[in-house]
Amino acid sequence: MKMLSRQIIPVGTYAANCIVVWNDDGCLIVDPGQDAADILAFLTERALTPKAILLTHGHFDHIGGIPGIIAKFPGLPVYAHPSDAPMFGHPMNQYPPDYPPIGKPPSLLDIRDAANEFPGLEFEVLETPGHTPGSVCLKFGSLLLSGDTLFAGSCGRTDFPGGSMAAMRRSLATLAELPPETEVVPGHGASTTIGQEVATNPFMEK
Ligand SMILES: [Zn+2]
Ligand SMILES: [Zn+2]
Incomplete structure (x- = not known):
């Protein structure tokens, strides 16, 4: 993979980190949580055309921010894990007016199939x-978007619907095995x- 550039754009009331990653081979948008206009302004400034949204x-x-980005780039695929697909449009997964409901994107694909979809922008998907x-x-x-x-x-909290502290501990143990x-x-x-x-986080025991 060619040198990867990245830009972190904190978005929305809860300041989620939207991350734009790109190199000569293309550009991907990770977690466009809100503020599509800010994300689009950044893409325009750098003359970047996204190949996909990853969640x-x-x-x-x-x-x-998904609807605003798709309005500018119609047909842009959105990749997510199928276990989270029911969250689109779910009444528990919206807090209007700041976060109006977001329906299922027209092109929603399995992120586990995305790792090699973008030549030059390969990545691993860790469940x-x-x-x-x-x-x-x-x-x-060597860049992990966690x-x-x-x-x-x-x-992350595990007290939302579908959360599990036992699963979280197993997931963190897996991440602890990555190179320091x-x-x-x-x-x-x-x-x-x-x-x-691994050295300081009380949740992260190796
Ligand atoms: Zn969050
Ligand atoms: Zn969350």
Whole structure:
């Protein structure tokens, strides 16, 4: 994979990290949680055309920008884990007026099939249930996009519908086995590394 650039754009009331990753071979948008106009402005500024939207999970604060982006790029595929697909349009997964309901995108595909769909932008999909049943982490080389599974110093809540602390512990144990130098950009808050989290995060026992 060619050198990957990335931009973190905090979006929405809950400041979810939307992450745009790109290189000469293309561009992907991860977790466009809200503020589609800000994300689109960034793409325009860098003359980037996205190939797809990828979701770490289906929560309202990670999907709210999807309709605005698809309006600009019709037919853009959205990849998510099928276990989180029922969250689209679900009455529990919306908080109007800040987060109006988001229906199922017209082109919703299984993120487990996306790893090699974009030549030059290969990534690994790590299934990490716990925060939601369909939570995944996306690993682009030494960059891990951890969604709401792993945060700097903490981990995602497991008390939402479909959450499981037992599954979260197993998922975090899997992440703890990654190389310590792996850079982590979580779904909210500051970036960190696997080594830092294994050393200091009370939820992350190796
Ligand atoms: Zn979440
Ligand atoms: Zn979130």
